[in-house]
Amino acid sequence: MAAQIWGSEKRARRRREISAKIAQMPELHDSKPLPFMTREEKIMESARKLTILTEKMGQIIDPTDPAELYHLNNEVLGLEGNPMALHGVMFIPALSAQASDEQQAKWLPRALRREIIGTYAQTELGHGTNLQNLETTATYDLATQEFVLHTPQITALKWWPGNLGKSSNYAVVVAHMIIKAKNYGPHPFMVQLRDEKTHEPLPGITIGDIGPKMAYNIVDNGFLGFNKYRIPRTNLLMRHTKVEADGTYIKPPHAKINYSAMVHVRAYMLTGQAIMLASALNIATRYSSVRRQGQIDKSQPEVKVLEYQTQQHRLFPSIARAYAFQFAGAETVKLYEHVLKEMKSGNVSLMADLHALTSGLKSVVTYQTGEGIEQARMACGGHGYSMASYISEIYGVAIGGCTYEGENMVMLLQLARYLVKSAALVKSGQSSKLGPLVAYLGVKSEPTSLIDRIPNSGFTEYVKTFQHVSKRQTLKAADMFFGLMEKGEKREIAWNKCSVELNRASRLHTRLFIVEAFVRRVNEIADIRIKEALTDLLHLHVNYELLDIASYALEDGFLSASQLDYIRDQVYLYLGKIRPNAVSLLDSWEFSDIELRSVLGRRDGNVYENLFKWAKSSPLNKTDVLSSVTQYLKPMMEKARL
Numbered sequence: 001m002a003a004q005i006w007g008s009e010k011r012a013r014r015r016r017e018i019s020a021k022i023a024q025m026p027e028l029h030d031s032k033p034l035p036f037m038t039r040e041e042k043i044m045e046s047a048r049k050l051t052i053l054t055e056k057m058g059q060i061i062d063p064t065d066p067a068e069l070y071h072l073n074n075e076v077l078g079l080e081g082n083p084m085a086l087h088g089v090m091f092i093p094a095l096s097a098q099a100s101d102e103q104q105a106k107w108l109p110r111a112l113r114r115e116i117i118g119t120y121a122q123t124e125l126g127h128g129t130n131l132q133n134l135e136t137t138a139t140y141d142l143a144t145q146e147f148v149l150h151t152p153q154i155t156a157l158k159w160w161p162g163n164l165g166k167s168s169n170y171a172v173v174v175a176h177m178i179i180k181a182k183n184y185g186p187h188p189f190m191v192q193l194r195d196e197k198t199h200e201p202l203p204g205i206t207i208g209d210i211g212p213k214m215a216y217n218i219v220d221n222g223f224l225g226f227n228k229y230r231i232p233r234t235n236l237l238m239r240h241t242k243v244e245a246d247g248t249y250i251k252p253p254h255a256k257i258n259y260s261a262m263v264h265v266r267a268y269m270l271t272g273q274a275i276m277l278a279s280a281l282n283i284a285t286r287y288s289s290v291r292r293q294g295q296i297d298k299s300q301p302e303v304k305v306l307e308y309q310t311q312q313h314r315l316f317p318s319i320a321r322a323y324a325f326q327f328a329g330a331e332t333v334k335l336y337e338h339v340l341k342e343m344k345s346g347n348v349s350l351m352a353d354l355h356a357l358t359s360g361l362k363s364v365v366t367y368q369t370g371e372g373i374e375q376a377r378m379a380c381g382g383h384g385y386s387m388a389s390y391i392s393e394i395y396g397v398a399i400g401g402c403t404y405e406g407e408n409m410v411m412l413l414q415l416a417r418y419l420v421k422s423a424a425l426v427k428s429g430q431s432s433k434l435g436p437l438v439a440y441l442g443v444k445s446e447p448t449s450l451i452d453r454i455p456n457s458g459f460t461e462y463v464k465t466f467q468h469v470s471k472r473q474t475l476k477a478a479d480m481f482f483g484l485m486e487k488g489e490k491r492e493i494a495w496n497k498c499s500v501e502l503n504r505a506s507r508l509h510t511r512l513f514i515v516e517a518f519v520r521r522v523n524e525i526a527d528i529r530i531k532e533a534l535t536d537l538l539h540l541h542v543n544y545e546l547l548d549i550a551s552y553a554l555e556d557g558f559l560s561a562s563q564l565d566y567i568r569d570q571v572y573l574y575l576g577k578i579r580p581n582a583v584s585l586l587d588s589w590e591f592s593d594i595e596l597r598s599v600l601g602r603r604d605g606n607v608y609e610n611l612f613k614w615a616k617s618s619p620l621n622k623t624d625v626l627s628s629v630t631q632y633l634k635p636m637m638e639k640a641r642l
């Protein structure tokens with residue numbers, strides 16, 4: 001099963017080998033539990049481990065393999081981030097996709113050797129979503145052949161970029177490029193921020209940390225201002241766009257090609273989210289098979305809480321989602337790598353499809369991951385609320401994904417633009433022009449669902465039902481939009497008035513893609529036992545998801561009430577079937593105890609003894625009488641006694 005999750009037997013084996021090596025290297029373990037550290041201590045601890053990793057990486061992993069590097073980071077540095085998180089996630093990808101060969105030769109080897117640390121500075125205090133209204137400017141000075149970076153006012157300060165505050169000395173900075181008073185829109189520039197020797201900010205640069213956040217606090221998200229700060233012309237990333245010495249602008253082959261670093265993260269973050277969801281579920285499911293509370297049959301001893309149907313219903317559909325996200329994520333990464341290769345050689349025809357797909361997936365996956373992790377926390381009762389479970393930290397980090405890399409509602413609306421265009425093709429009889437991801441919009445569906453009506457239909461009738469509701473909602477929302485415009489409403493106003501309905505279409509379309517990716521994967525599996533276990537999970541997935549969106553299929557009679565009863569029964573049937581496999585389905589992800597960082601989710605199940613140990617090691621317990629008591633509470637009580 002690990003081979004299915006991680007893509008191949010070799011990958012799964014390598015992960016295991018890497019974890020085993022790390023287990024033997026105490027210098028790479030947390031020196032004490034992270035929740036007992038201050039933010040400064042955590043950052044220090046992370047930097048300590050990061051430098052050891054840089055030294056010893058070659059002994060543990062193949063450093064040229066991104067998957068091995070990712071695993072190493074997750075295990076040693078953990079999900080709260082690290083001082084170089086954005087270096088790997090965005091800085092290097094931005095240079096790889098947007099710098100010319102010559103620029104790459106100059107900067108990439110230095111970045112890869114970790115001679116310099118970089119980040120991606122785009123968002124500002126006043127604008128994150130609406131890139132067209134970013135305020136930082138890069139004005140071309142023809143006389144010196146330099147760009148002058150400037151922050152005209154407070155709202156133009158770069159705000160949020162990870163590791164910008166304290167760790168990075170370089171950044172890819174996005175600024176409006178102005179040449180001879182003409183604004184060419186946001187473009188990426190390579191910018192040195194700090195002196196390479198002293199790490200002091202360079203003159204003309206204001207820089208710092210934005211303060212603690214809900215989670216992810218090892219990352220020094222930062223602010224950055226420029227005061228007429230000069231960089232050479234050749235620091236504009238010039239793979240796709242060029243500015244000649246005389247100020248001549250050569251435009252890119254696609255207007256949005258500069259957004260590729262964002263698409264990179266959106267494509268790769270899906271599996272990251274799946275891992276966080278599976279981690280939280282691993283903790284909650286293991287604990288649920290240790291925790292005994294109450295009886296189902298009063299004549300019997302107390303049961304493991306995992307025996308309760310409500311507990312299974314709380315956890316198992318999310319297990320299915322974690323697998324589904326992992327499989328959909330793997331497909332998306334493959335597609336991204338393909339499109340990137342095409343883009344580098346000038347073919348940009350697939351960019352719109354990839355943008356639409358990743359926009360929808362990023363939104364649905366992060367939202368449902370957050371839901372699943374929060375349920376996992378509640379499923380652990382009181383102990384779930386303790387940092388000893390570590391679930392709250394996983395939750396805090398995961399839901400950052402609902403916001404960063406494009407706010408979820410906004411990204412769903414990006415997919416909706418693509419769906420509406422596709423709907424227009426269907427309406428004008430040009431269905432043959434639909435791309436493969438939306439081809440179903442042009443296919444006539446049966447009048448009613450055949451779920452439960454055709455024996456041995458496998459998952460086909462489910463997929464058709466998802467297609468039906470997605471198609472119907474897309475066409476309905478598009479009709480609403482076109483209808484308003486026909487009545488004379490301005491395009492943008494009409495769009496806003498339909499946006500809730502449009503986003504519903506985007507979610508349904510994305511959920512269909514996720515279901516299909518799961519079906520595709522299960523169909524490919526040869527090992528009969530693995531196929532059986534995943535088929536059960538897929539049954540739970542399709543029935544649970546369909547029940548969740550059933551109103552869309554009920555309102556036009558595509559599904560009947562009796563079919564809905566059947567679907568509900570299937571959910572209950574598969575909860576029971578999955579129960580014996582539940583812990584294994586999560587243990588198959590092979591997270592080590594070092595990586596999970598959870599007392600509650602320990603592999604050995606020895607929870608109570610270790611919770612007590614954990615509590616005793618709380619810094620508050622170093623002394624029996626705290627100074628808060630001697631200084632305030634004791635005098636208060638004494639005064640009251642007088």
Ligand SMILES: CC(C)(COP(=O)(O)OP(=O)(O)OC[C@H]1O[C@@H](n2cnc3c(N)ncnc32)[C@H](O)[C@@H]1OP(=O)(O)O)[C@@H](O)C(=O)NCCC(=O)NCCSC(=O)CCCC(=O)O
Nearest residue numbers: 128129130131132162256259262351352355404405406417
């Ligand atoms: C919402 C948009 C997409 C709108 O962009 P815009 O230029 O104003 O768009 P517009 O003029 O309205 O035109 C829309 C049009 O542009 C297309 N488009 C947009 N993006 C892409 C793309 N990547 N590939 C291909 N096409 C793209 C859209 O499909 C639209 O096409 P259409 O007009 O419908 O044919 C954009 O502003 C955006 O992406 N905003 C989100 C900002 C964001 O994601 N920031 C991320 C900062 S980095 C970060 O958060 C890192 C965190 C990582 C971590 O900590 O781990």
Ligand SMILES: Cc1cc2nc3c(=O)[nH]c(=O)nc-3n(C[C@H](O)[C@H](O)[C@H](O)COP(=O)(O)OP(=O)(O)OC[C@H]3O[C@@H](n4cnc5c(N)ncnc54)[C@H](O)[C@@H]3O)c2cc1C
Nearest residue numbers: 120121122123127128129160161162400403404405406409
């Ligand atoms: C943990 C974290 C890490 C980050 N890392 C980086 C980084 O490394 N580099 C970087 O540059 N940035 C980074 N960011 C910034 C992040 O990318 C932005 O916060 C994000 O893109 C959302 O933009 P915003 O903050 O402007 O939200 P806003 O756009 O202000 O969103 C507020 C509300 O307005 C709504 N809204 C906005 N526009 C529209 C619209 N057109 N239609 C409908 N509704 C709309 C949104 O849906 C939302 O409900 C990070 C953010 C976080 C939280």
